[in-house]
Amino acid sequence: MTSSSLQAYEHLIRNVPDFPKPGILFKDITPLLQNGPALRAAIDQLAEITNDLNADLVVGVESRGFLFAAALAYATRRGVSLVRKPGKLPADKVRLDYALEYGSDTIEMHSDAVQPGQRVLVIDDVLATGGTAGATAALIQQVGGLVVGAAFLIELEFLGGRVRLGDIPVRSVLKY
Ligand code: AMP
Numbered sequence: 001m002t003s004s005s006l007q008a009y010e011h012l013i014r015n016v017p018d019f020p021k022p023g024i025l026f027k028d029i030t031p032l033l034q035n036g037p038a039l040r041a042a043i044d045q046l047a048e049i050t051n052d053l054n055a056d057l058v059v060g061v062e063s064r065g066f067l068f069a070a071a072l073a074y075a076t077r078r079g080v081s082l083v084r085k086p087g088k089l090p091a092d093k094v095r096l097d098y099a100l101e102y103g104s105d106t107i108e109m110h111s112d113a114v115q116p117g118q119r120v121l122v123i124d125d126v127l128a129t130g131g132t133a134g135a136t137a138a139l140i141q142q143v144g145g146l147v148v149g150a151a152f153l154i155e156l157e158f159l160g161g162r163v164r165l166g167d168i169p170v171r172s173v174l175k176y
Contacts, residue, residue, distance in 0.1 A: 006045050006173055009038035013154065013174070027154050027176075029064060029125055042173060043071045046123070046151055049171040051076075053149040055121035057114065059083055061107075061136055065124035068153060072123060081113035081120075083136045094142055098135035107132070109139050116144030127152040127172060130161025137168055 012032040019026040032038045046068060058080045060069025066082065073080035086095065086106045095108045114120055120140050122133055127150070137147045147168050155161070155172035162170045 006038070006041045009035065009041060010174065012038050027126055027156075029153065033067065039071070042153055043068070043075050045173045046072050046153065047076050049173065050121055050149055050151045053121055053169065054119060055148050056119045057081060057145075058121050058123055059109075059114065059136065059140060061122070061124040061132055062088070064126075068125055069123040078121075081109070083107050083109045083113075083139065094139055096135050096139045096142070098131055098138075100131055101129060105131070105135075107135055107139060109136075109143070111143060114140050114143050114145035118145050119148045120145045121148060122150040122168075123152070124150075125153050127155045127159075127161045127170070129159050130164030133161065134164035134166075137165060 009032060012035055014028040014031050016026040016028050058069045058073040058078050060066045060080055060082055062084045069080050086108055089108050089110055092111045093108045094111055095106055097104055097106045122136050124133060127133060133150050140147050149169040149171060150165055151171040153173050155175045157175050
């Protein structure tokens, strides 16, 4: 099996209609996570499509993003920093409130999670509307980090989330 054969595992991404709300088709990656060769192919492909960005550090978005960020960081010998939901991080932190389609959300990051000038790659499982990834990039930039790219296992292209990332290069393994 080569690292470019993740398409062979697309059936391991389960479509769950009307979760968590009516009208949302949820892309459930847990069957893929349970399959060793598929997980390896996914991480290998994330590494391949982001190699040219020359990141120093990977930032993972809670919570499924942590799985891919940590595995990618390990595979590429980089460190990983965390962007979390409010109230989870113990030390000095920065926070950002951002608008969702309906309502708002908040994310936090330790103030020293990214060093000024550090080249950072943002990782999450799914790019949907781009609100979360856009807010994550803004938080990293707020502490002086350079966001060199954002990468996702799955991009829901029809939602146009890339726009929320402006000029930041966006890479994805599987597009729907
Ligand atoms: P967004 O901020 O709209 O790009 O949403 C991104 C976050 O919500 C990611 O962390 C995803 O894990 C999750 N998400 C949004 N839509 C879906 C979906 N259809 N299937 C699975 N996860 C989703």
